[in-house]
Amino acid sequence: MLIAVEQKYPNGLAEALERAGMSAAELARLIDTNRQNISRWSKGERELPRDVAEQVAPILQTTAAALLLVSSEETSRIPLGGRIVGGGMIDVSSNQDEPGVEYEIEIAVKVEGATVAYQVVGESMMPVYRPDTVVICRAHTPNVDSLLGRELAVGTKEHGRMLKTVHAGSKPGLYDLESFNAKLMRDVEVVWAARIAAIIPADEWRILERKAQVREQLKKPSQRQRRASV
The missing domain is CATH 1.10.260.40 (lambda repressor-like DNA-binding domains)
Structure with missing residues (x-):
């Protein structure tokens, strides 16, 4: 006691x-x-x-x-919806759904309006969004025009989820997607956009990832529990 x-x-x-x-x-x-x-x-x-x-x-x-x-x-529990590319033209056959929504992030701060988080892959949004950075997003909206000029998580018809600064394209319904370190993607069809509410730096995310590994240790009795059972 x-x-x-x-x-x-x-x-x-x-x-x-x-x-x-x-x-x-x-x-x-x-x-x-x-x-x-x-x-x-x-x-x-x-x-x-x-x-x-x-x-x-x-x-x-x-x-x-x-x-x-x-x-x-004062805490938030947010599902991790998979990966988001902070890059240029990508191979859409790559699996952006891993690690999947079975993961849930708990952070000891309240993030108002947060609905989903994504893990960044690719380097074209460095130094702000390094690989393995996790971005916590507000709700998806099809009203992309209301968010022009912002850094957003976007869902595109041909290139999957991406992390970009969004600008108006050459015609309605098409958008130019800008990265810090990659070529501008012109006239991309964007299905949805989401504002970024918070960021978990890559080093912090690796600590959260390790939780999945240490859970395996929970299946084994501790030394004290083994002594108590004797």
């Missing part, structure tokens, strides 16, 4: 470790840090970083919001 003590940097890590039956050393091994860091965070001696909370939440079968003691009203 945990004894409540006043923490300099309050968080829910100690309680989550106890519920999961996991030691600080075991958690440290899973996230490639040392036991002292876990101990200091769980005791509130040091502030629990947001990226660490995002990383350990699935291991401890909780949420980053719970670890950070953030109200659920």
Whole structure:
């Protein structure tokens, strides 16, 4: 049983470790840090970083919001709808649906109006949108004309999903799509457009991706659980 003590940097890590039956050393091994860091965070001696909370939440079968003691009203859970190309002319046979909507992103901040997120591939929108950056988008709209001049996620008839700055084309219904580092695509038929509400940098996304890998560890009993069963 945990004894409540006043923490300099309050968080829910100690309680989550106890519920999961996991030691600080075991958690440290899973996230490639040392036991002292876990101990200091769980005791509130040091502030629990947001990226660490995002990383350990699935291991401890909780949420980053719970670890950070953030109200659920201040978090967003957003489906990852697949990949979006930040490039020029692309091979439309490539699978833009992976990794698929079975992934759901939880971020410890409220993003109003967010409906879907996409993982960026390609380099033509660098340095703002690097490969593996995740863009969180508002609702798709067929009214592309109302969003001209903005950086948008767009769905095109011939080239799939793309991340572009959108301009009017030579005739109604066609649009010029601009990248930072690629040739202008002229007179492209755009089916829908979506405003970008927020961005998860590539490094942060790789931490979220690792959650899928560590979930496999949850299927194995921890050392403490094995000792308790003897």
